[in-house]
Amino acid sequence: MPLTNGDVGSSVLQIAPHDKALDHKSALDFLQNEYKHQDGLDVQTLLDSRTNGGLTYNDFLVLPGYIGFPASEVALETPVTKRITLKTPLLSSPMDTVTEHSMAIHMALLGGLGVIHHNCSAEDQAEMVRKVKRFENGFILDPVVLSPNTTVSEAKQLKEKWGFGGFPVTENGTLRSKLIGMITTRDIQFHPTPADPVTSVMSTDLVTAPSGTTLVEANAVLSKSKKGKLPIVDASHNLISLLSRSDLMKNLHYPLASKLPHSKQLICAAAIGTRPEDKDRLQILADAGLDIVVLDSSQGNSIFQIEMIKYIKEKYPGLDVIGGNVVTVAQAANLIAAGVDGLRIGMGSGSACITQEVMAVGRPQAASVFHVSSFAARFGVPCIADGGIQNVGHIVKGLSLGASTVMMGGLLAGTTESPGNYFVSREGQLVKSYRGMGSIDAMEDKKAGSSVKGVVKSDAGKARYFSEGDRLLVAQGVSGSVLDRGSITKFVPYLLAGLQHSLQDIGMKSLSALREGVRNGDVRFELRTVSAQAEGNVHGLHSFDKKLYS
Numbered sequence: 001m002p003l004t005n006g007d008v009g010s011s012v013l014q015i016a017p018h019d020k021a022l023d024h025k026s027a028l029d030f031l032q033n034e035y036k037h038q039d040g041l042d043v044q045t046l047l048d049s050r051t052n053g054g055l056t057y058n059d060f061l062v063l064p065g066y067i068g069f070p071a072s073e074v075a076l077e078t079p080v081t082k083r084i085t086l087k088t089p090l091l092s093s094p095m096d097t098v099t100e101h102s103m104a105i106h107m108a109l110l111g112g113l114g115v116i117h118h119n120c121s122a123e124d125q126a127e128m129v130r131k132v133k134r135f136e137n138g139f140i141l142d143p144v145v146l147s148p149n150t151t152v153s154e155a156k157q158l159k160e161k162w163g164f165g166g167f168p169v170t171e172n173g174t175l176r177s178k179l180i181g182m183i184t185t186r187d188i189q190f191h192p193t194p195a196d197p198v199t200s201v202m203s204t205d206l207v208t209a210p211s212g213t214t215l216v217e218a219n220a221v222l223s224k225s226k227k228g229k230l231p232i233v234d235a236s237h238n239l240i241s242l243l244s245r246s247d248l249m250k251n252l253h254y255p256l257a258s259k260l261p262h263s264k265q266l267i268c269a270a271a272i273g274t275r276p277e278d279k280d281r282l283q284i285l286a287d288a289g290l291d292i293v294v295l296d297s298s299q300g301n302s303i304f305q306i307e308m309i310k311y312i313k314e315k316y317p318g319l320d321v322i323g324g325n326v327v328t329v330a331q332a333a334n335l336i337a338a339g340v341d342g343l344r345i346g347m348g349s350g351s352a353c354i355t356q357e358v359m360a361v362g363r364p365q366a367a368s369v370f371h372v373s374s375f376a377a378r379f380g381v382p383c384i385a386d387g388g389i390q391n392v393g394h395i396v397k398g399l400s401l402g403a404s405t406v407m408m409g410g411l412l413a414g415t416t417e418s419p420g421n422y423f424v425s426r427e428g429q430l431v432k433s434y435r436g437m438g439s440i441d442a443m444e445d446k447k448a449g450s451s452v453k454g455v456v457k458s459d460a461g462k463a464r465y466f467s468e469g470d471r472l473l474v475a476q477g478v479s480g481s482v483l484d485r486g487s488i489t490k491f492v493p494y495l496l497a498g499l500q501h502s503l504q505d506i507g508m509k510s511l512s513a514l515r516e517g518v519r520n521g522d523v524r525f526e527l528r529t530v531s532a533q534a535e536g537n538v539h540g541l542h543s544f545d546k547k548l549y550s
Contacts, residue, residue, distance in 0.1 A: 039063055040524030043401065047370045054364035056349070057394045058533055063524040065507025065517075074500040075510040078404045079382040080113060081292060081320040081341035084267065087111035087256040088496055089399060089511060091384060093350075093409035094118065094271035094296055096419065097434045101128035103417045103488070105135050108266040110492045111256030115294050115407075116270040122281040125270060129288040132268040134162065136250050136257065139215065139232065139264075140242040146183060146198055147173025153194035155183055164246070166229045169202050170239050179231055179239045182206060208233045211240045215264070218243045260291070269322075271296040274304035279311065292320045298347065298355060300324040301331035309338040325386060327368035329375045336379050344407065345372045346387035351410040353387065366401060373402030392498035399499075399511055400518055410434055414482040415491055422484060431481040494548060 022030060040063045047055060078089045088111035092099045096119040099107075104114030116128050134140075144158060146169045159165040165185030170177035181202035191201055207225045209218050211234045222230040222243055230243040247264070250257065258267040269292035270285055272278040282293060293312060295305050300323050312321050323335040324344030332343055346369075348355035348362030355362055365388040373383040385398035386407040398406045412418060413434040425431045485491050506523060508514040517523035528536070538544055 038521070038524055040526045042521040043370065043518050043523075043525060046525040046527065047367055047401070049367055052527065055366040055527075056364045057366055057388055057390075057397045058528070059364075059366065060397070060528055061526050061536070062396065062400055062502075062506055063526055064505050065523070067504055067507060069504065069509055071497070071500040071504040073509060074503045076111075076496065076499065078399075078511045080384070080405050081322060081382060082380060083320055083341065084292065086113060086258050086267075086405065088492075089403075089405040089499075090395075090492060090495060091115060091269075091405050091407040092412050093386070093407050094294060095409050095413075095435075096120070097432070098409050098413050098418050100419045101131040103412070103415075103419075104128070104132045104268060105266065106417045106488050107492070108132065108258040108268070109136070109250065109254040109256075110488065111254075111258055111496075112492065113258055113267060113269055113292070113405075115292075116268070118271045118273065118281070118296065122284045125281070126284045126288040129268050129270055129285055129290050131163065133265050133289040136247050136259065136264065136266050139218070140244065141263070143168060143175070143239075143242040145170055145173055145175055145177075145239065147171075148180065148197060148199045149173070150198050151194060152188050152191050152196050152198060152201060155188050155198055156194070159185065159188075164244075166244065167198075168229070168231055168239055168242060169198055176234075176238050176240065178237050179206070179208070179233055180204070182227075182229060182231070184228055206231060208237075209243075210234070215243075219248060223248060265289070267291050269294055273297070274302065274308045278308070282312065282316070286316055286319060290319065292322060292342075294322045294344070295324065298325060299331075299361075300326050300344070301328075301334050306334060306338045309335065309340055313339040322384070324384070326372055327363035329371055332372045332376055332381075336376060336381055340381060342382050342384065342404075343372065343376055344384045344386045345369050345403065346385065346407075349387035351388075351390070366397065369398055369403050370401040373404075377402065392495055392502065395495065395499055396502040396506075400506075400514055400523065402515060402518070404511075410482055412485075412488060412491075414485040416487040423481075425481060430484040432484065434480055434482045 046052065046060055076088045077085055079085045080091070090107070090112035092103050092107050092112070092114040094115040094117040096117045099114045099116055101116065104116050107114035116125060118125055144162060144167050146155065146167045148169065148171065150169070150173065155167065158167065165183070165188070167183045168179055169181040169183060170179055181199065181204045183198050183202045187201045187203065207221065207227050208231045209221050211232055213232060218230055218232065222245055228245045231239055232241040232243065234240055259265060260267060268290055270290055271294040272281050272285070274295055274297055285293070295308060297305055305323060309321055309323055312319060320341040321339070322342035322344060323338070323340035325346050326332045326335065326343060327345060327347045335343060346365055349365040365385070369383070369385045376383050382404035383402065384405050384407050385403035387409070389395055389398065389406055389408045389411055395406050414432050418432060420433050422430050422432055503509070503514060506514065508517055508523070514523065538546070
């Protein structure tokens with residue numbers, strides 16, 4: 001019996017007094033037949049610049065869909081180039097306060113990709129590439145091999161250089177020479193005589209596997225042994241390759257790692273400029289094992305970049321090329337026609353970038369990502385939403401507008417793996433330095449000198465903004481600091497979990513399903529007024545603690 005104000009009433013107040021309430025079981029049919037217009041806007045209407053102007057990520061929301069699966073089932077695989085697919089859509093920016101070898105290694109381990117900056121000498125950049133490539137392997141086909149004459153002191157120096165201390169010792173000190181022993185960190189750590197040869201301390205009780213052993217079989221042998229390394233030898237006991245126990249542990253702890261299928265090495269990307277001297281830099285990086293080269297320019301639609309793309313595709317056909325940056329379809333078309341395998345989208349949207357303010361050139365990031373990625377998708381070219389990412393929501397929005405991946409700078413600059421040292425700010429907070437590559441500090445940095453004959457000294461900041469010959473430098477970025485975010489081994493999983501939960505709310509089980517849903521109009525959007533943006537953030541509290549994850 002209906003109740004009114006806690007008492008039994010003779011009648012019930014109707015929401016619509018003059019209309020009879022419909023049977024609740026007919027709600028879905030009524031929705032389909034009577035409501036011709038869906039909630040919200042499709043993506044084309046949302047991003048119509050003639051109607052709504054240029055939008056940024058904060059100017060709209062994605063409307064929720066139907067949840068019929070747990071967030072853990074959301075798949076995040078996505079292409080970063082025409083040939084390479086990642087398990088997660090996160091990239092770190094090639095900035096000298098964001099990505100060196102440590103960031104590149106850990107981003108790859110977590111399923112993403114770190115792009116090593118080029119505001120350093122070609123040799124230093126190549127050394128960082130080598131560290132990434134050697135960090136995780138299947139069969140190590142080019143191990144560091146010691147000779148019987150190598151001293152304990154030299155072995156310690158090699159450990160400092162490469163970050164690991166397990167080395168095979170062969171008769172000639174080369175691969176495909178007879179294996180006579182193994183040196184480990186324990187063998188040399190407390191040895192009192194540095195000048196002694198490694199043969200005096202090396203282990204000779206070795207577990208080996210014959211040439212032709214598969215990776216699965218070799219991993220099984222290594223997992224059962226108590227050894228740190230498994231040498232692979234031929235019938236004459238000559239060293240053919242090596243397998244490391246530490247790689248087994250990495251496979252266990254980092255199942256999403258971005259690795260090449262044949263070598264099991266981490267995928268490595270690095271940035272270069274578009275000047276003639278960058279061809280010499282590229283040769284050094286290619287020799288170090290580079291997989292993806294990113295052409296780093298604030299305005300990618302230039303004769304310099306187009307010629308560089310054609311040169312790389314002709315000379316290094318196995319090397320994937322990402323071009324950019326671009327924000328218009330016309331810019332993208334030139335680079336796609338030249339042969340790029342991927343595009344970076346963004347101009348002036350980064351937290352430390354002032355290009356839009358100073359140069360009055362650029363485009364709001366949401367509009368840029370949608371228009372360029374829609375065009376590039378027709379040619380099978382994946383796009384990177386580069387810049388303007390401040391939180392998980394921005395990652396979701398960039399991906400929903402068509403980007404295959406997102407690139408982050410300031411969001412990762414405060415992590416343990418970024419270059420630089422922590423310091424305490426005036427407010428007593430732990431921070432790290434962060435600067436745009438168009439800042440005066442970056443453009444005047446002298447680290448980019450090279451000792452290679454014929455390689456001209458330059459720096460990435462000036463080259464990226466076409467300022468090498470300028471007598472007066474005009475800044476297009478700022479220098480500052482960012483709060484400590486801890487290790488990306490905790491921060492990136494938080495970002496990924498947030499991304500999965502967001503796709504769950506939208507009702508999409510994968511990034512490919514999200515892109516398809518946006519294209520066919522199933523995923524809907526809503527514009528946000530200034531008041532709506534205020535409502536969607538923390539408000540009405542005297543104080544609060546915004547802890548993002550635990």
